[in-house]
Amino acid sequence: MCGIVGYIGKEQAAPILLSGLEKLEYRGYDSAGIAVLGDNKINMVKTKGRLKVLFEKIHGGTDIKGSIGIGHTRWATHGAPSDINSHPHMSNGGKIAVVHNGIIENYLKLKASLEEKGYKFVSDTDTEVISHLIDYYYNGNMIDAIIKTIHRIEGSYALGIISSEHPGELFAVRKASPLIVGVGNGENFIASDIPAIISRTRDVYFLEDNEIVWFKGDTIKILDADKNEVKKDIFHVDWDVSAAEKGGYEHFMIKEIMEQPKAIEDTVCPRIKNGEIVLDDIKITKEHIEKLKRIYIIGCGSAYHVGVVGKYVIEKLTRIPVEVDLASEFRYRDPLVGKDDLVIVISQSGETADTLAALREAKKRGARVLSVVNVVGSSIARDSDDVLYTWAGPEISVATTKAYSTQMQALYLIAIHLGINNGHITEEQKNDLLAEMQTIPSKVSKILTNVSSLQSYASKKYSSKDVFFLGRGLDYCVALEGSLKLKEISYIHSEAYAAGELKHGTISLIEDGTLVIALATQKDLFEKILSNIKEVKARGATVFAIALEGNTEIEKEADFVVYLPKIESIFTPALTVIPLQIFSYYMAVNKGCDVDKPRNLAKSVTVE
Numbered sequence: 001m002c003g004i005v006g007y008i009g010k011e012q013a014a015p016i017l018l019s020g021l022e023k024l025e026y027r028g029y030d031s032a033g034i035a036v037l038g039d040n041k042i043n044m045v046k047t048k049g050r051l052k053v054l055f056e057k058i059h060g061g062t063d064i065k066g067s068i069g070i071g072h073t074r075w076a077t078h079g080a081p082s083d084i085n086s087h088p089h090m091s092n093g094g095k096i097a098v099v100h101n102g103i104i105e106n107y108l109k110l111k112a113s114l115e116e117k118g119y120k121f122v123s124d125t126d127t128e129v130i131s132h133l134i135d136y137y138y139n140g141n142m143i144d145a146i147i148k149t150i151h152r153i154e155g156s157y158a159l160g161i162i163s164s165e166h167p168g169e170l171f172a173v174r175k176a177s178p179l180i181v182g183v184g185n186g187e188n189f190i191a192s193d194i195p196a197i198i199s200r201t202r203d204v205y206f207l208e209d210n211e212i213v214w215f216k217g218d219t220i221k222i223l224d225a226d227k228n229e230v231k232k233d234i235f236h237v238d239w240d241v242s243a244a245e246k247g248g249y250e251h252f253m254i255k256e257i258m259e260q261p262k263a264i265e266d267t268v269c270p271r272i273k274n275g276e277i278v279l280d281d282i283k284i285t286k287e288h289i290e291k292l293k294r295i296y297i298i299g300c301g302s303a304y305h306v307g308v309v310g311k312y313v314i315e316k317l318t319r320i321p322v323e324v325d326l327a328s329e330f331r332y333r334d335p336l337v338g339k340d341d342l343v344i345v346i347s348q349s350g351e352t353a354d355t356l357a358a359l360r361e362a363k364k365r366g367a368r369v370l371s372v373v374n375v376v377g378s379s380i381a382r383d384s385d386d387v388l389y390t391w392a393g394p395e396i397s398v399a400t401t402k403a404y405s406t407q408m409q410a411l412y413l414i415a416i417h418l419g420i421n422n423g424h425i426t427e428e429q430k431n432d433l434l435a436e437m438q439t440i441p442s443k444v445s446k447i448l449t450n451v452s453s454l455q456s457y458a459s460k461k462y463s464s465k466d467v468f469f470l471g472r473g474l475d476y477c478v479a480l481e482g483s484l485k486l487k488e489i490s491y492i493h494s495e496a497y498a499a500g501e502l503k504h505g506t507i508s509l510i511e512d513g514t515l516v517i518a519l520a521t522q523k524d525l526f527e528k529i530l531s532n533i534k535e536v537k538a539r540g541a542t543v544f545a546i547a548l549e550g551n552t553e554i555e556k557e558a559d560f561v562v563y564l565p566k567i568e569s570i571f572t573p574a575l576t577v578i579p580l581q582i583f584s585y586y587m588a589v590n591k592g593c594d595v596d597k598p599r600n601l602a603k604s605v606t607v608e
């Protein structure tokens with residue numbers, strides 16, 4: 001979704017804004033623009049297309065003078081991608097410029113009322129009402145004008161605002177869209193996310209809804225909507241800068257795939273101490289756990305797929321019934337959730353609009369919310385009763401890999417923790433589970449040492465039109481993710497099926513040469529999936545199978561096999577997904593796709 005950067009300091013703003021926007025490219029965008037205050041007027045340049053186009057248009061920013069500015073990458077919602085619809089948006093007369101991330105739901109009503117007052121609209125965007133409203137309410141005091149404006153607009157917004165009447169100032173406000181404040185040395189920033197500013201400062205403030213930030217010279221004041229000053233603690237970001245950069249890899253996606261052993265280790269190891277699970281971050285009590293009637297797991301996309309794995313694992317280890325819901329469905333389906341239920345919310349970004357709304361719905365109905373989140377201080381983390389952070393580090397590639405893997409580890413930890421506390425896991429089982437779980441990072445590393453066979457198989461299969469993923473039990477859960485990974489980055493149509501379902505319709509789609517990816521890692525279901533492989537082979541399919549080392553029987557049926565290190569059935573998803581990620585990656589590379597930024601997608605989906 002859209003990215004925002006703002007700068008106030010002593011250096012030329014334009015090059016800093018461009019480089020910040022570059023770091024937000026991962027969010028997905030179709031146009032970009034900046035506005036800089038110089039010589040008491042606002043200089044604005046914006047254009048449809050990649051940042052490169054904007055960069056060339058203003059010669060890397062050197063054409064635009066001034067040391068205060070705002071920048072934006074737009075992901076179209078209201079109005080097609082075009083120069084005019086790109087941000088910033090100016091008030092009539094050019095006094096005020098605004099960049100916006102989010103959606104103004106009542107913009108049509110506001111637009112009609114502003115038009116009656118004589119305001120002329122030039123774009124099709126919802127954002128343009130904001131610059132005109134601020135202008136309308138402006139009587140010499142920007143803070144008053146911003147407060148009056150946020151009282152009128154409904155929806156979600158992160159805003160960066162400059163005014164030619166306030167040549168040494170920058171303003172910002174947010175509600176339900178991400179925006180952080182970067183505190184530098186003699187310079188300060190706003191940004192949608194940390195990578196945009198990390199090369200200049202590691203000190204940030206996280207903002208609550210409707211907090212207004214007023215930058216003047218090198219001072220920062222944060223005010224609430226009643227103009228009371230809000231005091232905040234600075235959060236120090238301790239990532240390595242290179243974690244937010246490509247580090248020699250061709251794409252962020254492959255870099256992030258390769259980072260998985262460490263990301264898993266960072267997420268799991270600090271939480272297993274002396275053979276015990278230590279979840280300091282979770283305050284839910286043993287009494288509460290013992291009384292739990294049901295668990296809901298909520299997420300979107302890959303986070304939802306982790307939830308499907310979580311259902312199988314939690315039900316097995318705790319015998320508590322688990323429902324998995326797509327956040328966009330949960331929020332509107334009048335769910336039966338209540339105070340005896342635990343809701344586990346999963347999100348990498350912590351800002352996904354549907355997931356956040358589902359979380360709020362669950363809390364409204366009395367449930368306790370435990371979230372599994374990667375971005376520290378994000379909205380979902382802040383709104384939850386408990387947070388278990390995944391320590392995956394920044395994930396830049398739009399298609400998730402390391403966040404998915406660490407979310408899965410977080411769910412294993414939660415499942416074992418709940419199972420111990422409700423008495424379903426014995427001491428001996430706990431020891432076995434924890435010992436096995438700690439082998440995962442090295443087993444993932446082992447799989448990652450052998451990407452070349454997958455790379456070469458992808459080079460033979462990338463012109464496939466349709467691919468079917470089959471699995472049973474936990475293999476089915478991973479098939480869902482494998483299929484999403486392939487289609488979202490390579491644009492090859494694919495579907496995932498519980499292998500037992502095939503005969504109920506889908507098998508009619510199998511014809512000569514159709515690629516079927518069969519996951520065969522579940523000990524108790526191995527014979528069953530072998531039969532399913534035979535069924536598709538008999539209809540002409542080419543089968544790529546994934547099995548555990550030693551199960552060589554599969555070679556009789558499959559055309560290509562990848563073996564995984566042996567592991568207990570309950571933990572196989574942590575390994576099975578890895579070759580699927582690698583295969584999807586190379587399929588997309590072979591097709592020449594924009595792997596890190598697939599068409600039409602955004603990293604952080606902050607609109608419904």
Ligand code: F6R
Pocket residue numbers: 299300301302303304346347348349350351352355398399400484485488603604605
């Ligand atoms: C797929 C992918 C998406 C996200 C989904 C939820 O590769 O990345 O399906 O998993 O948009 O995003 P978060 O986890 O940020 O809530």
